Amino acid sequence: MAERRLRLGMVGGGRGAFIGAVHRIASRIDDRWELVAGALSSDPERARASGADLGIAPDRAYSDFREMARAEAGREDGIDAVSIVTPNHMHADPAIAFLEAGIHVICDKPLAAAPEQAQRIADAVKASRARFVLTHNYTGYPLMRQAREMIAAGDLGELRLVQAEYAQDWLTESVEATGNKQAAWRTDPTQAGAGALGDIGTHAFNLLSFVSGLRPEALLADLQSFGAGRLVDDNAHVLLRFQGGARGMLWASQVAPGNENGLRLRIYGTKAGIEWGQENPNVMTFAPLGEPKRILTRGGAGLGGGSSQSTRVPPGHPEGYLEAFATIYTDAADLILGTNDGALLPNIDSGLEGMWFINACQRSSQAGGEWVGR
Amino acid sequence: MAERRLRLGMVGGGRGAFIGAVHRIASRIDDRWELVAGALSSDPERARASGADLGIAPDRAYSDFREMARAEAGREDGIDAVSIVTPNHMHADPAIAFLEAGIHVICDKPLAAAPEQAQRIADAVKASRARFVLTHNYTGYPLMRQAREMIAAGDLGELRLVQAEYAQDWLTESVEATGNKQAAWRTDPTQAGAGALGDIGTHAFNLLSFVSGLRPEALLADLQSFGAGRLVDDNAHVLLRFQGGARGMLWASQVAPGNENGLRLRIYGTKAGIEWGQENPNVMTFAPLGEPKRILTRGGAGLGGGSSQSTRVPPGHPEGYLEAFATIYTDAADLILGTNDGALLPNIDSGLEGMWFINACQRSSQAGGEWVGR
Amino acid sequence: MAERRLRLGMVGGGRGAFIGAVHRIASRIDDRWELVAGALSSDPERARASGADLGIAPDRAYSDFREMARAEAGREDGIDAVSIVTPNHMHADPAIAFLEAGIHVICDKPLAAAPEQAQRIADAVKASRARFVLTHNYTGYPLMRQAREMIAAGDLGELRLVQAEYAQDWLTESVEATGNKQAAWRTDPTQAGAGALGDIGTHAFNLLSFVSGLRPEALLADLQSFGAGRLVDDNAHVLLRFQGGARGMLWASQVAPGNENGLRLRIYGTKAGIEWGQENPNVMTFAPLGEPKRILTRGGAGLGGGSSQSTRVPPGHPEGYLEAFATIYTDAADLILGTNDGALLPNIDSGLEGMWFINACQRSSQAGGEWVGR
Amino acid sequence: MAERRLRLGMVGGGRGAFIGAVHRIASRIDDRWELVAGALSSDPERARASGADLGIAPDRAYSDFREMARAEAGREDGIDAVSIVTPNHMHADPAIAFLEAGIHVICDKPLAAAPEQAQRIADAVKASRARFVLTHNYTGYPLMRQAREMIAAGDLGELRLVQAEYAQDWLTESVEATGNKQAAWRTDPTQAGAGALGDIGTHAFNLLSFVSGLRPEALLADLQSFGAGRLVDDNAHVLLRFQGGARGMLWASQVAPGNENGLRLRIYGTKAGIEWGQENPNVMTFAPLGEPKRILTRGGAGLGGGSSQSTRVPPGHPEGYLEAFATIYTDAADLILGTNDGALLPNIDSGLEGMWFINACQRSSQAGGEWVGR
Incomplete structure (x- = not known):
């Protein structure tokens, strides 16, 4: 240091x-x-x-x-x-x-x-x-890095299913019409380019890609603008077909009352499943088929690897959103200094993949909900 | 009595x-x-x-x-x-x-x-x-009846979104090939007619219909048979478009390790959202927009109506699967005796609607994942 | 059958x-x-x-x-x-x-x-x-029997600590004065003999004894009657010293707003800890020192023994209070028929031990909170 | 700024x-x-x-x-x-x-x-x-400040009960004997002065005092040193009698397997109860008697006051241990600059009160578990 x-x-x-x-x-x-x-x-x-x-x-x-x-x-x-x-x-x-x-x-x-x-x-x-780093900050959560490692190591077996969701409620009403500055630009097609899809859907998509290593070969989207007068999507239902045969669902919404920042990821393979939610990010469950489910904690008992790296305080001392974001900055510093190869950092490719996701969803939905390949 | x-x-x-x-x-x-x-x-x-x-x-x-x-x-x-x-x-x-x-x-x-x-x-x-009664037993849960009442009373406002899921893991491996009798007939197309879709997907579909009152005008399904040699679907991803404009997702799976009997329902409207899971069925959250989320309990404080009827013991004394099922039987007795109009009981129409759901999903998926109307 | x-x-x-x-x-x-x-x-x-x-x-x-x-x-x-x-x-x-x-x-x-x-x-x-059977019904919960077996088998090592609690809120106000019939006799010293201590404290005490096998050598109690005009205790704080050196706390209360029927048991030994709560009785955590915590479910993956016996439906299909109570009745039938040795059934000894608990707490508290031996 | x-x-x-x-x-x-x-x-x-x-x-x-x-x-x-x-x-x-x-x-x-x-x-x-500031950092959690405000405003009515606990497991084995540097000084009577009592018990005691405003008039403690060869307490069971008649229990332990940093506070009054745990610090339940329980979130819907001050990111974006600690530092800066009256900052009086707590517990336990007044 x-x-x-x-x-x-x-x-x-x-x-x-x-x-x-x-x-x-x-x-x-x-x-x-x-x-x-x-x-x-x-x-x-x-x-x-x-x-x-x-x-x-x-x-x-x-x-x-x-x-x-x-x-x-x-x-x-x-x-x-x-x-x-x-x-x-x-x-x-x-x-x-x-x-x-x-x-x-x-x-x-x-x-x-x-x-x-x-x-x-x-x-x-x-x-x-x-160098170019894109702040898909949720990849900075230690347990998401742990999950990525576990999947890469085959702990889940062959992947079959991904359920990703990112639900919020702050745009349930059309607050962009009543002076909410954050809402104003985020619901302006020119400034934002997309609604829930771009603001949070890309986070969910990036995170599932980061953790699972899966890459879609096609997707199908049903986008809605529920808010009165809203010009961008505020709800996205997406089906995913991944290369290799796995399947996924992705839900992004900003009109789901009771959801503050509900990014949640569930991945299932032939051997085990994992579940994680961003709002209590220091725990993740790991369910090996035929055995009791485990509660993995950031830096906790029996874990090493991703769950323990890039953490600052012992298990039970919760780290949160800002610490995960900080890890992106710290890794970026190391990347620039050459002490980190950047393998965990979202980069221009992640950005382009996110743009493909947004665009493919928009094209699919505009076509009435058709499958769109790469 | x-x-x-x-x-x-x-x-x-x-x-x-x-x-x-x-x-x-x-x-x-x-x-x-x-x-x-x-x-x-x-x-x-x-x-x-x-x-x-x-x-x-x-x-x-x-x-x-x-x-x-x-x-x-x-x-x-x-x-x-x-x-x-x-x-x-x-x-x-x-x-x-x-x-x-x-x-x-x-x-x-x-x-x-x-x-x-x-x-x-x-x-x-x-x-x-x-009389004809169909045992969609999950409708017997007091909090599901409570939710139905609340939605009918407008407590959620105009409905926009339904997220329904029913996930299990007992068919992750092809146990039907190794002598599991329950698995054998449930994965036999002739005896079962469908896999996860019929066994549990119809439960999820029935429950969302019962609670929300929504009726699909179209759906799109992506069905999979992940289990080696399996002849029926063991995973179903379904998008729903309801009459009136609401949208939904439904996920049914029997290959999701860590899920025992994970029937879960989330419904969101313009004014509030509710969330409930069958594995801990005595609680439901109710989130009125702009207010703290409430934890509603079966028969609990501040509730009357559905949450309190058809229960046998006070709040905090958990009732479960068998009690909800018993409520179907008790209501059926009352229906037969003429002391209950059967409005809450699944009947032949529920059964036909479920058959439509199964069949439409199968047609959609066989067509490569296209929208199928009524 | x-x-x-x-x-x-x-x-x-x-x-x-x-x-x-x-x-x-x-x-x-x-x-x-x-x-x-x-x-x-x-x-x-x-x-x-x-x-x-x-x-x-x-x-x-x-x-x-x-x-x-x-x-x-x-x-x-x-x-x-x-x-x-x-x-x-x-x-x-x-x-x-x-x-x-x-x-x-x-x-x-x-x-x-x-x-x-x-x-x-x-x-x-x-x-x-x-035969004489006492309906300490909470011992009928499969996971409590599982816990008892695990402790007997040494899975927790040498026991050190027990934290037992049973909290309710229905007597927060003095409803016995306003016509609540259940409250009336339960707060009448002649009919009930004790308040929270007898009504629910004995359940907590019985359950901790059943599961842990520990027997107190002394206890100390601080009893309160918070309800206006109330003649029996409605809150009990108890410290326990067990034979062999383990220590415990027991809290019984009927004046804790937000608690419906909060019976909870936590036991810690040199090798592991377990935690269970009655309101969601189909799960129990088991934390082996130095390993991730496990979520054990009734009849669930990787478990046999107590968690699977005396259950009626598969894991994920919640059983509750009535089923646990039914197990007492079923075991009693078997005891009477001679097909069960009654080892798991609360009996006259359990009853006398509960009376000792009540009486010792009352004597301790009346003395200003002194230790009372057997 | x-x-x-x-x-x-x-x-x-x-x-x-x-x-x-x-x-x-x-x-x-x-x-x-x-x-x-x-x-x-x-x-x-x-x-x-x-x-x-x-x-x-x-x-x-x-x-x-x-x-x-x-x-x-x-x-x-x-x-x-x-x-x-x-x-x-x-x-x-x-x-x-x-x-x-x-x-x-x-x-x-x-x-x-x-x-x-x-x-x-x-x-x-x-x-x-x-100025002198003592870093009882848990008082920096927004929801603990919210709870303090709510209690001061009478939202809980007259306080009756406090259940405080702080459980860890890292000293279950005598790791001080095997080179753990943190364990070594924390279990050395000369350097630490007390074990679990001083290291974490004072945190629990400070937090309950901060939130409730209650002040003990007497306490009784049963301290143990379960770890082989350990010279300080590693488990403390404490009963509290507060001025005005409220009662409390406090449990501090470093030998409870499965507990990482389990600081938990529950307070009950005549009108409502609150519950909070440090490991998921962005939520707190508030249970008004006779109404459904509310889930309050840091900065969340329907809340202002303490829950929203000293936070950096919107609800749903979890803040944790470091942010709560940071709030102590920020308030200290404001205190020094004269822009904050320090009313929320732990100070020398908090420190002396904590020393009284440690000392009274030690005297009580050494006397075999007797009540010790101020």
């Missing part, structure tokens, strides 16, 4: 934003980063004020991300990486600017609001020597 | 059977029935022995259900009703024989192994003055 | 009673008993009416239990056993009358309202050839 | 320590502190190396806390506060040194290893203008 802290910049995340603050906390928890620059807002006044809030020196509180990329690339003490925490349609331009400047990019998900934007990012990643 | 006990006969359910014993316990719990006759086996020796086990007089231990129907119809102390607990393909003939003899029929689910059999039963019901 | 049904009589349990109905259902579930006689009330009119409700012939609907004992003992088809379901202070006289008549006795708990009554019963048991 | 970060020093917490790292993460989460100085070890070499690990300048990596207090007090950019994270017997001397130097002290719990040490700290606090 004697390495220097990496220098971080941020695009977006000014006053009133939500996910920007989450990224900043996540970057601090393991003390591997310090925030030194930002284009927190495109309004100069607001950019300066937000920067001051966060202890950013006035000359590094930019209002133009292109200027920031240029300036930081030119400084001896320039940022090592930038976090992009803008709405989805505003990921591509800054990501490309920093990648072209040779600065590593940590980008919020989904990759973009439209496939064309995503492709441009992918091209820039390919052309750059800089 | 001063009424006489009704006299019950049984077809099927001899030594070695499973569900017959369940029906008998259910019939005894509330002391409304006494078992006095049976065609417990078509083998005369076995029929007599099984009858003796159960205290049935030798002259009423028949080996031929048609003879039984005739004889019992002719006795002054003949049976009031018969329970049919044979494999699915053996429901129609005895049901029709007793209906024609004017004897009430309590029939296990699903209605039949094939649509044609189901239709013959339906015709017989129509032609008979006798 | 070809044996004849045993003939059962009942003392108490007429119209308006609670536990009598529970005993009757329990006796029916496994079809081993039929109720044929009763002294359901000391009021002749009421006795006859209650008998008629239950299908008891008029000449066997007694109003005097002594007459019933005499008459039934003299009949060729007289009852095999009698269930005594009167308030605690009314256990001794009928129990003795039937024991003296050579009729087996199944008695509700606690044994009596006062030590002197208990001793008289014990003397009568000793003098009689008839 | 535009204020400068406060400057933090640390005594203890060098390489190989546990709780020091927790304090450091907690101090970083809300970005209110920066660690700039330390006496991380009394060994100069180790102090320097540990300091380097943490980015502390060499001239501020002291090996003598007295020198550190002196030097930092004299610097213009000297530390605002010091965190003391040494074993219990090493709290007093550094705390006094910094208090005398006018530097605020954040001290780990319990206050000290012996009453005399505690008193010396208390005297120094009284004599100093500096």
